[in-house]
Amino acid sequence: MPEITIEELKKHLDEVNLIDVREIEEFDQGHIEQARNIPLSTLEYQLDAFDPAKTYHVICRSGKRSARAGDILEQRGIKTVNVTGGMLAWEETVE
Secondary structure (H helix, E strand, O other): OOEOHHHHHHHOOOHHHHEEEEOHHHHHHOOOOOOOOOHHHHHHHOOHOOOOOOOOEEEEEHHHHHHHHHHHHHHHHEEEEOOHHHHHHHHHHHH
């Protein structure tokens, strides 16, 4: 699965389909405005929310859950890009 850094994501933020796979409580504490929350724990039940013709950028807190989510999606034919560093890296660039 391809990966992208936070810096690269910021350059193309308005052009990507960003999925935040953190739990709802984490998402509610702070998230990227353009992100849609689909928690990893419910991902397999929401696969119909994904269009196989599109590519999805997946983010979490540090990059581990998003990598797992990407594996799940790619096994079902959905193209993904993992955002390395996750929200921890995002918060470092915002402050």
